[in-house]
Amino acid sequence: MNKFIHVLLCVICLLVSLASEFRAALANDQKPNVIVILADDLGYGDLSCYGAEDIATPNVDRMATEGAKFNSFYVSPVCSPTRAALMTGSHSARVGIGGVMFPRNNHGLNPDEITLPELLKGEGYATAIIGKWHLGNEDMFQPLKHGFDYWYGTPASNNQFYYPTIKKYAADCMFREGYTRDGILQRETAACPLVCDNVVIEVPADQTQFTQRYTRETIRFITDNKDKPFFVYLAHNMPHIPLHASEKFVGSSKRGIYGDTIQELDWSTGEILRSLKELGLDKNTLVIFTSDNGPNTGKGGSAGPLKGGKGSTLEGGVRVPFVARWPGTILAGTESDEAITGMDLLPTLTKLAGGDVPDDRVIDGKDIWPLLGGKPDAKSPHEAIYYLxxxxxxxxxxxxxxxxxxxxxxxxxxxxxxxxxxxxxxxxxxxxxxxxxxxxxxxxxxxxxxxxxxxxxxxxxxxxxxxxxxxxxxxxxxxxxxxxxxx
Missing domain, CATH: 3.30.1120.10 (Arylsulfatase, C-terminal domain)
Known part of the structure; x- marks a missing residue:
């Protein structure tokens, strides 16, 4: 009897293994899922895989070990331009976004721009932005008008008051710190809100819960869309000031609250990777971890060996970590010094999804898949890197x-x-x-x-x-x- 049970268990294990391999094989014939994780103001020296000794980031480190790590990834020196370049594949100044967007600005990312989520949506992708947008406060500029099916996050930076161009409030909207709907509309300003699909659900947002909530929303979205290709743009608010971490992570690092926020971002990344594996999506999902610009060095951020920080075109302001993981497709342990940019994500991801890059406008980004995919002797496709x-x-x-x-x-x-x-x-x-x-x-x-x-x-x-x-x-x-x- 014991021998029979042993054989039965072996057969069950074999069937489970074969089912997993069959699902992975099916997944490899599908368009790849894509998750782009963008930290806010995280510096070149803020991850342990880039040399930080007082911040522990084992999950991002594992991404680098199991995937590719780039040492010369370039973005803009401040956040809105980087986000505009990522969305359009073009230099930020080319699309009219020269600097940081502020609450009173009445301009934003032009509705005529063709964005990365629009291109992926055209290829059958479910698309979500979870986190910070910061490409225009007016209704006509919001993420749902630029190709995203779902938005959960903040209109701009977590330190900005906003002028309530978003005037819809959930029936169960949580008003905190003495705020009321009528009071906001009369006063015309409010602290950073939490928004879901252009509806305010909490004001001001509880910033200690940003990373926890964004992680849950990301996992929920990928779970709901596991049977079709998806694109998640997870744009964290941290470690932008004011710095906040949930209770579990306060005091967890050796670099104060700044390090605590990054260790929570690392935890979040690990939870997402774990969920992908549990859902059988691990081998068909490209996950990217990077930052929108260099660190706020006055608040705990580090550019490591680089000079300068946020706002500067010295290397510390524009060169940030970039780690990409796609098991079985990106060669584990790849490391490159070749220069690439945030603009390159649009043409690269669009082509991976089977789509075509717009040819009716200047697209400054280049297809960097030969580098990501580990093609022997692959070089940067850029003749020059320009620092705007x-x-x-x-x-x-x-x-x-x-x-x-x-x-x-x-x-x-x-x-x-x-x-x-x-x-x-x-x-x-x-x-x-x-x-x-x-x-x-x-x-x-x-x-x-x-x-x-x-x-x-x-x-x-x-x-x-x-x-x-x-x-x-x-x-x-x-x-x-x-x-x-x-x-």
Missing amino acids: RGRGVDAIRVGDWKYRMATDKPPKEQRSKRQPAGDSKPKKVSVETLYNLREDVAEQTNLIDKHSEIAQRLKQQLATFETELKKNLRPAGVASAPSDRGD
Whole structure:
């Protein structure tokens, strides 16, 4: 009898294994699911797989071990431009989003833009944004107007008040800290709300619960859509200030509340990976983890070996972690120094889904699948990396060389001790620099005098790009008529 039970158990285990392999085989014939996890203000030195010693990120580290880690992934120095570039595959200035969107702005991502979720939706994908949008407050700019089927999150940064262009409130909306619907409409401002499909469900949002809630919503969405391809854009609010973590994670790191928020983001990533495996979706899902710009170094963030931080076109402001995992498709343990950008996600993911990239407009992003897929000797598809700040171009990188002409505050030792009367701010100066990033990633040694011919060549190439950019600008959308402002 015991022998029979043993054989029966072996048969059951074999059938379970075969069923799992059969499901995986079916999945490999399907369009890949995609999850893009975007942290807010997380720096190059804030993950242990990128050198952090006081923040533990075992789940993202495992993604890097089981997938690919890129050391030269570029975004914009601030958040709204990065998000615009990710959505459109184009430089942010090209689509009219030069800087951070603020509550009173009446412009946003133009409805005429063709976005990544729209392209994937056209290929049969269920699409969701869970987290921060920050590409326009008016109703005409919201995620549901740009190809997302579902939105759960915040209109903008967690430190911004919002002007209630979203005027619909759930019947059971939770009003906290003395807020009421009538009070908000009379006052015309409110602290950061939590929104579900253009309906306010909590105001102000309980920020200690952001990461917990976003994780649950992500898992719910992928569970509900497990039988068809899905795209989830998980745009966390952390570690943007004000910093918050749930009770379980407060005090968990060696870098204070800043590190606590990142360790909770890592936990979230682990929960999502675990759910994918339980649902049998692990081998057909591409998961990407990255950040929208460099760290807020004054609040605990670290750019590791890089110079500068958020808001700067020094490497620390625009070079961020990028880890991609797709078991059985992306070669485990891949690491690359090739330069790629956030704009590259649109053409890469669109082609993976079987779609076509728009050919009626300039798309600056490139297909980076040869690099992600581990093609031998694959190189960056970019002839040059351009560093935009606002609507201007600060710098250019070609190969190992970076030329930068930026207006910065002068070093303290160069500031005049005799400021003009009434002038409390030091005058800014334009500085030209040339660095070899392979030898000097910290941008410490200016080689412009030693290699003036390289600097001149890059300066001319930058000017040529700037001329092309100005000739091929696409305007942001503008909400001016009352009908555009919701109801």
